[in-house]
Every structure is written in C-alpha cells, then in structure tokens.
Amino acid sequence: MFVPSDGISGSSPERRAATALRALFTQVAARVVLEQLQGPAGPTLTGHTSYNQTAYLDLMDFMGVPMKGEGGDEWLALVMKKNHALALRLMEVREAYLEEFSWQQVAELATKETKESNTKLMRAAAMASLAASFREAPGQAACLSADDMDGGGMGPAGHGSP
C-alpha cells in the first residue's frame, strides 16, 4: 500500500502517533501524581507523607487547563512556571510511565477494535439498506416477517412460495 510520504499534516503516521501518545503520558502522569498527592489519609503528625497541599492545589488548578500544543509540553511549561518541583515530578512520572505502558496491549486492542468497528459499520449499513428496501415494498416486508414468524402461508400473495 502506498502511504503518501507527507502523511497527515506533513508528518508520518508513526510520528503523529508518538506525539499523541506523549500527550497521553502527560495526562497519565498528572492523574498519577494527583493520586499520590491526595495520599491515603492526608498528612501525618510527623509530616512524613507524600501529601503536599500546595502542589496538590496547583495541580488541581492545572487539571482544568486544556493540554494544548504538542505532546502536553506547553502545559508542562505552564506548570513549570507556577510550581517547579511539581513539573519536575510530572516529567519524572511520564518518563517512568514509558516502562509501564503496554505497547503490546495497545497494538492488540487497536487491531481488534478496528476490525470489530468495521464489522459493526458494515452490519449497520446492511440493516439500513434492508430497512430501506422494506420501506420501498411495505406489503412484501410485512408478509416476509409474518412468514418468518409462523412458517408462512398467511401473508398476501406475491413472493413465489408454493
């Protein structure tokens, strides 16, 4: 199959996918760090906990900011301006997440779901065209469904059954 070398908007499909995935990893990092900052039960008496009120509130603020730009990088740059340590933590987590992400599972899911979607779309189109043909010949359609139900013989004539 010939895939135009400029692909879509000037970059190869693989490169586009990689950028989209980097954005996804940034979102996952935000979700993971938010969960860590919430902590199981807030700060302890000794203060020895991952709970960090400032970072938590900063991150909550930024969760509402849409991730524009490529791969969530602009968003991270904004976080960096507001809270340096928080941004470093997010970057660390999105890099660590690279090891956890199951590429194999994504490949399998995407393959399976693309095939299933195709089947579903074709089935829907077939049903729609069947429904349309029924609308064109309502008498026959009613007759056909009656035949299907009780073994035939009840409907009006017009479809070569003996």
Next chain:
Amino acid sequence: MFVPSDGISGSSPERRAATALRALFTQVAARVVLEQLQGPAGPTLTGHTSYNQTAYLDLMDFMGVPMKGEGGDEWLALVMKKNHALALRLMEVREAYLEEFSWQQVAELATKETKESNTKLMRAAAMASLAASFREAPGQAACLSADDMDGGGMGPAGHGSP
C-alpha cells in the same frame, strides 16, 4: 507506580491510545484512498483505471468534515450513507494498514521524544531562572557577560575576581 484503574475519563491509557490510533488509521486510510483515486494521470481511454470521479469528489467533500466520535467511526458511517463503496474501501484500507503500521517505531519515537522533551523543558526552565537571577542583579550580569567576552577585568567591581 500506581495508575488509577479508571485511568482518564474512565478508560485505561492503553484503551484510550487504541481508540486514538484507530482514528489515526481512519485518517491515513482517507489519505491513501484519496491518493489512489487521484491516479497518476486520470482515466484512460479504455476506462480501466482506479480513477473514480464520483468517489474522488465524495471523498474530497468528506476530507473537510472533522472526525468526531470514537476512532473515526462516526465519520465512516457518514461516508457510508453517501457512498457505500467508498466507505467499504476506506474500511478495507484502514484494516490493511494495521499490518503496515510500525508499532516498534512508534514506541521508540514516543520514548525518545518524551525524554528529549523533558530535557528541553528542564533546560528552558533553568535558562529562565538564570535570566531571572540576572535581572535581579543587573550590574553583576552585565559584568559577567563582559568578563566572558574579553577575559575579564573591564567590568565594574563587585564579584570576587582577583
């Protein structure tokens, strides 16, 4: 690393990635089929060519329609309503493209680019904080850059050089 089981908007990162990739495959299919329909030199005298004026014009129309919904499926359903054969071809191509897509390359690119982006962001933040520290002490900054240029000794006093 604990990744919350509901991930982002209720589905796992892998599932989200798979859906995004299906949308990408649909876009690639549209691009590939458009290229095929254009043909190298239009229809021949015998009419035996892949060039198909109706399908080409239909697809050109749909190239302007944004792919909403999951994985480009809604877009394909719209194409299906307008031109059944064209939609079947697009589905065939996106399924065939699954075999051509280089998962390995995406994994490598995403890993490399995430690490590079992190480095770039950290470098930008370091430069910004350096620039800010210069603004706080403008005399010293001017002096430092003068030192860098001509080997020192010309700037005003104030930074323990002998």
